[in-house]
Amino acid sequence: MEKWNGNAGTTSAFAMPDWMIQFADQKQEFNKRPTKIGRRSLSRSISQSSTDSYSSAASYTDSSDDETSPRDKQQKNSKGSSDFCVKNIKQAEFGRREIEIAEQEMPALMALRKRAQGEKPLAGAKIVGCTHITAQTAVLMETLSALGAQCRWAACNIYSTLNEVAAALAESGFPVFAWKGESEDDFWWCIDRCVNVEGWQPNMILDDGGDLTHWIYKKYPNMFKKIKGIVEESVTGVHRLYQLSKAGKLCVPAMNVNDSVTKQKFDNLYCCRESILDGLKRTTDMMFGGKQVVVCGYGEVGKGCCAALKAMGSIVYVTEIDPICALQACMDGFRLVKLNEVIRQVDIVITCTGNKNVVTREHLDRMKNSCIVCNMGHSNTEIDVASLRTPELTWERVRSQVDHVIWPDGKRIVLLAEGRLLNLSCSTVPTFVLSITATTQALALIELYNAPEGRYKQDVYLLPKKMDEYVASLHLPTFDAHLTELTDEQAKYLGLNKNGPFKPNYYR
Amino acid sequence: MEKWNGNAGTTSAFAMPDWMIQFADQKQEFNKRPTKIGRRSLSRSISQSSTDSYSSAASYTDSSDDETSPRDKQQKNSKGSSDFCVKNIKQAEFGRREIEIAEQEMPALMALRKRAQGEKPLAGAKIVGCTHITAQTAVLMETLSALGAQCRWAACNIYSTLNEVAAALAESGFPVFAWKGESEDDFWWCIDRCVNVEGWQPNMILDDGGDLTHWIYKKYPNMFKKIKGIVEESVTGVHRLYQLSKAGKLCVPAMNVNDSVTKQKFDNLYCCRESILDGLKRTTDMMFGGKQVVVCGYGEVGKGCCAALKAMGSIVYVTEIDPICALQACMDGFRLVKLNEVIRQVDIVITCTGNKNVVTREHLDRMKNSCIVCNMGHSNTEIDVASLRTPELTWERVRSQVDHVIWPDGKRIVLLAEGRLLNLSCSTVPTFVLSITATTQALALIELYNAPEGRYKQDVYLLPKKMDEYVASLHLPTFDAHLTELTDEQAKYLGLNKNGPFKPNYYR
Amino acid sequence: MEKWNGNAGTTSAFAMPDWMIQFADQKQEFNKRPTKIGRRSLSRSISQSSTDSYSSAASYTDSSDDETSPRDKQQKNSKGSSDFCVKNIKQAEFGRREIEIAEQEMPALMALRKRAQGEKPLAGAKIVGCTHITAQTAVLMETLSALGAQCRWAACNIYSTLNEVAAALAESGFPVFAWKGESEDDFWWCIDRCVNVEGWQPNMILDDGGDLTHWIYKKYPNMFKKIKGIVEESVTGVHRLYQLSKAGKLCVPAMNVNDSVTKQKFDNLYCCRESILDGLKRTTDMMFGGKQVVVCGYGEVGKGCCAALKAMGSIVYVTEIDPICALQACMDGFRLVKLNEVIRQVDIVITCTGNKNVVTREHLDRMKNSCIVCNMGHSNTEIDVASLRTPELTWERVRSQVDHVIWPDGKRIVLLAEGRLLNLSCSTVPTFVLSITATTQALALIELYNAPEGRYKQDVYLLPKKMDEYVASLHLPTFDAHLTELTDEQAKYLGLNKNGPFKPNYYR
Amino acid sequence: MEKWNGNAGTTSAFAMPDWMIQFADQKQEFNKRPTKIGRRSLSRSISQSSTDSYSSAASYTDSSDDETSPRDKQQKNSKGSSDFCVKNIKQAEFGRREIEIAEQEMPALMALRKRAQGEKPLAGAKIVGCTHITAQTAVLMETLSALGAQCRWAACNIYSTLNEVAAALAESGFPVFAWKGESEDDFWWCIDRCVNVEGWQPNMILDDGGDLTHWIYKKYPNMFKKIKGIVEESVTGVHRLYQLSKAGKLCVPAMNVNDSVTKQKFDNLYCCRESILDGLKRTTDMMFGGKQVVVCGYGEVGKGCCAALKAMGSIVYVTEIDPICALQACMDGFRLVKLNEVIRQVDIVITCTGNKNVVTREHLDRMKNSCIVCNMGHSNTEIDVASLRTPELTWERVRSQVDHVIWPDGKRIVLLAEGRLLNLSCSTVPTFVLSITATTQALALIELYNAPEGRYKQDVYLLPKKMDEYVASLHLPTFDAHLTELTDEQAKYLGLNKNGPFKPNYYR
Numbered sequence A, B, C, D: 001m002e003k004w005n006g007n008a009g010t011t012s013a014f015a016m017p018d019w020m021i022q023f024a025d026q027k028q029e030f031n032k033r034p035t036k037i038g039r040r041s042l043s044r045s046i047s048q049s050s051t052d053s054y055s056s057a058a059s060y061t062d063s064s065d066d067e068t069s070p071r072d073k074q075q076k077n078s079k080g081s082s083d084f085c086v087k088n089i090k091q092a093e094f095g096r097r098e099i100e101i102a103e104q105e106m107p108a109l110m111a112l113r114k115r116a117q118g119e120k121p122l123a124g125a126k127i128v129g130c131t132h133i134t135a136q137t138a139v140l141m142e143t144l145s146a147l148g149a150q151c152r153w154a155a156c157n158i159y160s161t162l163n164e165v166a167a168a169l170a171e172s173g174f175p176v177f178a179w180k181g182e183s184e185d186d187f188w189w190c191i192d193r194c195v196n197v198e199g200w201q202p203n204m205i206l207d208d209g210g211d212l213t214h215w216i217y218k219k220y221p222n223m224f225k226k227i228k229g230i231v232e233e234s235v236t237g238v239h240r241l242y243q244l245s246k247a248g249k250l251c252v253p254a255m256n257v258n259d260s261v262t263k264q265k266f267d268n269l270y271c272c273r274e275s276i277l278d279g280l281k282r283t284t285d286m287m288f289g290g291k292q293v294v295v296c297g298y299g300e301v302g303k304g305c306c307a308a309l310k311a312m313g314s315i316v317y318v319t320e321i322d323p324i325c326a327l328q329a330c331m332d333g334f335r336l337v338k339l340n341e342v343i344r345q346v347d348i349v350i351t352c353t354g355n356k357n358v359v360t361r362e363h364l365d366r367m368k369n370s371c372i373v374c375n376m377g378h379s380n381t382e383i384d385v386a387s388l389r390t391p392e393l394t395w396e397r398v399r400s401q402v403d404h405v406i407w408p409d410g411k412r413i414v415l416l417a418e419g420r421l422l423n424l425s426c427s428t429v430p431t432f433v434l435s436i437t438a439t440t441q442a443l444a445l446i447e448l449y450n451a452p453e454g455r456y457k458q459d460v461y462l463l464p465k466k467m468d469e470y471v472a473s474l475h476l477p478t479f480d481a482h483l484t485e486l487t488d489e490q491a492k493y494l495g496l497n498k499n500g501p502f503k504p505n506y507y508r
Helices: A089-104 A107-116 A135-146 A163-171 A184-195 A211-219 A221-225 A235-246 A261-284 A300-311 A323-331 A361-366 A422-426 A431-450 A465-479 A488-494 B089-104 B107-116 B135-146 B163-171 B184-195 B211-219 B221-225 B235-246 B261-284 B300-311 B323-331 B361-366 B422-426 B431-450 B465-479 B488-494 C089-104 C107-116 C135-146 C163-171 C184-195 C211-219 C221-225 C235-246 C261-284 C300-311 C323-331 C361-366 C422-426 C431-450 C465-479 C488-494 D089-104 D107-116 D135-146 D163-171 D184-195 D211-219 D221-225 D235-246 D261-284 D300-311 D323-331 D361-366 D431-450 D465-479 D488-494
Strands: A126-131 A150-155 A204-207 A229-232 A254-256 A292-296 A315-319 A348-351 A371-375 A394-399 A402-406 A412-416 A460-462 B126-131 B150-155 B204-207 B229-232 B254-256 B292-296 B315-319 B348-351 B371-375 B394-399 B402-406 B412-416 B460-462 C126-131 C150-155 C204-207 C229-232 C254-256 C292-296 C315-319 C348-351 C371-375 C394-399 C402-406 C412-416 C460-462 D126-131 D150-155 D204-207 D229-232 D254-256 D292-296 D315-319 D348-351 D371-375 D394-399 D402-406 D412-416 D460-462
Touching: A089 A135, A089 A163, A107 A135, A107 A431, A107 A465, A126 A135, A126 A184, A126 A211, A135 A150, A135 A163, A135 A431, A150 A184, A184 A211, A204 A211, A204 A431, A211 A221, A211 A235, A229 A235, A229 A431, A235 A254, A235 A460, A254 A431, A261 A300, A261 A371, A261 A412, A261 A422, A261 A431, A261 A465, A261 B323, A261 C261, A292 A300, A300 A315, A300 A323, A300 C300, A323 B261, A323 B465, A412 A422, A431 A465, A465 B323, B089 B135, B089 B163, B107 B135, B107 B431, B107 B465, B126 B135, B126 B184, B126 B211, B135 B150, B135 B163, B135 B431, B150 B184, B184 B211, B204 B211, B204 B431, B211 B221, B211 B235, B229 B235, B229 B431, B235 B254, B235 B460, B254 B431, B261 B300, B261 B371, B261 B412, B261 B422, B261 B431, B261 B465, B261 D261, B292 B300, B300 B315, B300 B323, B300 D300, B412 B422, B431 B465, C089 C135, C089 C163, C107 C135, C107 C431, C107 C465, C126 C135, C126 C184, C126 C211, C135 C150, C135 C163, C135 C431, C150 C184, C184 C211, C204 C211, C204 C431, C211 C221, C211 C235, C229 C235, C229 C431, C235 C254, C235 C460, C254 C431, C261 C300, C261 C371, C261 C412, C261 C422, C261 C431, C261 C465, C261 D323, C292 C300, C300 C315, C300 C323, C323 D261, C323 D465, C412 C422, C431 C465, C465 D323, D089 D135, D089 D163, D107 D135, D107 D431, D107 D465, D126 D135, D126 D184, D126 D211, D135 D150, D135 D163, D135 D431, D150 D184, D184 D211, D204 D211, D204 D431, D211 D221, D211 D235, D229 D235, D229 D431, D235 D254, D235 D460, D254 D431, D261 D300, D261 D371, D261 D412, D261 D431, D261 D465, D292 D300, D300 D315, D300 D323, D431 D465
Parallel strands: A126 A150, A126 A204, A204 A229, A229 A254, A254 A460, A292 A315, A292 A348, A348 A371, A371 A412, B126 B150, B126 B204, B204 B229, B229 B254, B254 B460, B292 B315, B292 B348, B348 B371, B371 B412, C126 C150, C126 C204, C204 C229, C229 C254, C254 C460, C292 C315, C292 C348, C348 C371, C371 C412, D126 D150, D126 D204, D204 D229, D229 D254, D254 D460, D292 D315, D292 D348, D348 D371, D371 D412
Antiparallel strands: A394 A402, A402 A412, B394 B402, B402 B412, C394 C402, C402 C412, D394 D402, D402 D412
């Protein structure tokens, strides 16, 4: 789920160090659970994103009393099928209503269903998917199905499945293998159940994090003979693919949907602009007005956080390593400082760098009482949370996702989500943002599935600019927005096709 | 001078139509003046930018009474040299003070002078330049000189020379050939005087618009044998270069400084954010609060204009052809409309598209009384001003750069700068912005001049990312901004060099 | 709890209709419960505010299983006292921690405790209070106690008591009579237990809504002989007092703390600026960017809502009846419309008028599918919710505080908090805001209690300007804000005392 | 002209020191010119405002060559009248066009002309006026005339007259006595020519600064027998009136139009929000983005300046003496500091306090090189400019209104308008703002002239709230703004008249 922060702060997409992604060369044991979930280990078995908790409200209904593992249950949907594994098929009705609500805010997918209904561009497609299982994903899956595809699905995160939605999908006949709170063994078992089926073999992969792709590479490499392409959503997964490609081991075309413009701007700038406020309010009920905040990193995520907090009356300082982003911060009206300069005076520290140990124990020692510390960046390494696990400090869990870390002199630091992503842990992601992502995924699948032979080689591709523009155009009606069309004369003058693409690929 | 709006609106850098740039294949007569200055003609001889008026305050002192052509004058500077041609060498002292003021706001060039003073990286360089001649250019030229270069200079625009500054440069020994109000014949004469010198041959070109490059290509093609490279500043010039390159006729490396990040963001987004307000105020003294404005085009220029006007309490509508920019406009809080929908109600119409005939006579007919119409975009074609030159409409010049066009029923449209660039005609460009541009030019010259053989081929190059970052870093002290440095551990984690570059080249 | 919105929209403080406040002349039966809580009834017995639900998170811990009425329980605190009535004394420890957390954000009260500790300005004061019982109130009560006062307390709202906090206060020895979910009979019983005590008679009243004052007037009018003054917090209560005063029936001085500047600006402008976003997000998870919103009323509340939504990228329209506020809306960049003009196109409708039937059934009929409707104004009359209780419409409760009202054609309107105050029902109020209010209350009590005879007559007073300024100054250290002091010379020049007051009373 | 800043910063309207206004008790000689214009002198004879320069663009055409005093000229208008004294009657045509342009932006006065044309509410009124003579004033005068009044007019400032406009008025038959660059003797001579006429005696006074009123008090006290009232515009004039009233010497009713809501908000908050940017740009061409600015005083003027600069990307610090304004600054997102804390680091210092010596020589000594210093406040005392007139400092005038003050070590301070009001000296005031003021003046004249005997005593009155609202409503059509009307039911519910007034008088 790093996807929400793909371009966070100062991380270069292409600067990912080799050792992060080297799974292709490792001999891993997939069924062993690492001793500590969430720690980066050499014998890393599942992507870190799959253990990040997804949301404080990750389940609509309470089913905590049911301790039986779904793998041990016998369940059938109303049509008699048992080709699924979910927490409780009886929650289907509740899940269905959530899906219906989501449909109302995913106009592009609904439009796609209508437009493409006649021609079924995915007829014959057998898609195996591994993503978060939410109401929005359900809308995507049912759209793919309406376009002609057969789907089998697993979760890309052991915590993020909404059991009710999974139940609704299972009830509708989708072979879904996912529940909230899977063990790592469950995780791989579910993925395996998706691909290891008699009489059915996938020809398309939709992945979020690369675990599914990885599994097929390791266990069923022959499957790639029939696979037409991979659509990958996350930063991590995309980089695994680039590594494979670099090593000459990528054997099918792959589409990097993480780096499309709409996704980047929406998932990072616009979405974080809202979720930073939401996450802070829900956890602390603090007032923004007059608060001093330091935001580490002025990439898209940092820009969104800074803009929102400034607009709410906070006084915002920025730290940066890149002089260009630094100059942007200056021009946007933020004092550019080193963290040390302001650490004693700020009320809130927010990291959005994609880097590690940006907030160190030394910084934490110098913060003032009641200072709030949280992370909007790439992973939970930006704040050195581990350094706070020392005997002289007391941890007090005051609310869900909120810890007070107490110094011997009584000073308290308010740590949110234990340094994991605030917007995933403590706020919700608007359906509209997910709609853009899901539409992009659907279009990428259609493109890869229908591309004439030779258009795509065994490499990693960005979504063609024109499709990116198409995704955007499908979302304009939501805003009752009216696009202007070029006249023939103007198109000629500009040397553009009237239907786009209108910008070079690198336009951001 | 399109450079301030290079990425205006929806223009793709690479979508420039062929016929705009085809000079390489034409037989042109350079000494004939077109019947009407400023009109695009097939046998186009000087770039359009060279006839755009530069600034309403383009001369500090009044010298309107002196009608003698500088070419007919005999002038010497105090050291006895007469290798220059300026309006009036006696204005040197005034010009010198303006240069000194500019120096205070061009910290990067001054820093460059200090740092590079020892090693003289431009020792041996013979630079011929063709740019606007302003105090800021003077600081650039004197910096190049301090770095070891010899310079000869002409103006790239017949109106934009500040005579006092030209005088000061001449007094200091620079062979400068430029004055405000050159004829077209003067224009080429001045350029020729720069290059056609006995015993001196340029080995570097610094151009803004491509006219100098063009002249050398036509008249002295052999000169290129000694030329190490071209640094080009403007959109137009850059595209001429790309055309040459495409046609296999570019015979030296060229550096495109127009598309560097800092320049793009500063010249367009940040600079236009300020100059739209300034330009409107100086011409009309209008109040922004509560005014309804439509901005055509939501590229960097449009984004800057919209942000500023919204911040001042205007109600802003946006038109766009590109769905991605359109969606950005929506998320930024602007109603996306077609021009027709709001044309009757708006108080101000601003074009920033790079397109032509965006505002047509039909639109102008439907505007309400007192509507202000102006252009912040690429050239003077965005508003169809020609269509207003009909007998039934009365033109009344009410102030410098302000015309009332009066309909038979008494309705008045307030047309600014006759549809030319508002920010060039009616506001000033902050020295700080020019500082970034000038620093980039200086670094590009140094890079090309010192590059080991083979680093650059006969092609058009973007400034290396790292240099772009260096330009930015030189401007941070102005803001008392403190950059954070990566630790070794962090650099390793991110896979970055501690000194950058920090982002991929396409980062914006 | 209308207090957060005292100056909402276009309501004039002095324009309250007579019939709203005429309790002094009515014969009411206080122990009968109206058939439907929350409906305005002619024989209105408790103020409406006392039945508005306070917060979706109004209890920290779950005690839903305990159905015994607190009135039927025998409870003692650890010191053996049973002079209190709360839900469960055993929850005291949890409540104490919440109080301690609140203390950290109520610096002014804590400072007051320290400063006034020596002199005990409330020594001898016997204060009976009727307010919301929250952690913040607890900090106030313990401050009053530290200043020398004895306190007895009841709740001003049948839903708003935090049981854990009430338990903590009882454990600390405060006679508190309050729990969440009182019946109306309970409500008056609790108030009576506060005042009807053998051997103890109050000499100060702190009221929020006027119910306590009302009760004493009705049941124990003789008590007023010993009462030195009333401090009233709410719009409703204040108007009741003005009515009494007008009718010549007010027999002690009363302090109107509702209309102090700090309270007005904080409770309305600054607080609503944040809570509108919070309330909408928590209930709907919607994205603000690009949404079209109409805000009815541009008073302080409306100004706060508009500013926040505009800052988050919404497109905001405003309706107003007052031309001055209307002109302010224009200058602040909002289109001023009649509701009818935009009702078909907006995504969100927010009322902040203090008026009634601002959003009618006709408007609701014309809204588009998924339109969100909510109220930030004075009371639940602004949206004509009653008109939606017709057979052809289906109500569906989709989340706590969120109803879908479904038209026969499938159109859904999303109604929040059934038209009651969004910020009370669906968001939390920052402690910092409550700190300002509580400090003002404490100072008003001190002022009235210590005022020399004759300073205050039997009338309603505003807090002296200087005290208002004092409250503000006590909150500045929170922001590390440093006030400038006048020199003697400057004070003389301005004709001001160096310690204030600095502005006329009417300054806003 | 202090009027634009009446409520600047922390000045209380009623805190004006006695000695400023005590003219009623002084024996002054009016015909002596003080040795130095612009210095406050004990025997102060004309109000300071009358010597502040009005605008850098105070004359449209150049008439510097004509040195003859208008008093020595013989001029007649085309109808043969010579009852006027202006610079050059031949400039009438140019002036007329400026008046016509102004008419287009003064919709309320034009509407007033139309509405009141039938009934002539000022029939019989003989108005003597003393204000700035600008195109906007001309629209006011011609409106008064259209409503039935006879007018005679002088200038309230020796520099502010636009000669062309004065000529146009004289040509149209108005007895106008004013020109740019009057001596003090001229000043009083002009006023005298307005009132000392055979066969004509004023019955209404429209004053701006109190000089006209003062003159009549001193020279023609008997005139007050026929005078129905005074309308006064400026802070200074209003306070003189309050002083007279306090001393029992005010012998006619007076209307204080300075303190009407619309005027306050427009002249201060909204107007300064725009003019601070305009004034800084026109004088220095500086870039706002990233600049550090300290604004002294957070009253309406300061709020406007801060909002604009923050919006343009400056980093703004605020100083305040009033804790309430200070808390507002905090909540609005500004660091509240003492001037000393930031004086070394800021790029710009702006005073808006109404106080004196806010910026002292000590501060000036500590500023960094190139720091810009200017005043938006009450008068030219806020910056201790006098302290810079010492031998070791060099003054260099670099542009009109821009001085460099140079320290021995080379440090330069950029002082704008010698510390006088920046917005009057270096920017223009939008016609729309003047329209509000002029409309208020017209309505006040109508009200006083038509008021039934006894409605107004010999006292100073605020404009009735309802009229204030009327002025606002007349300006709404400019914004195509549509006011909502209360239903009968709603009006009853709110206890309001459907036509207003809608707010208490003190509403701001």
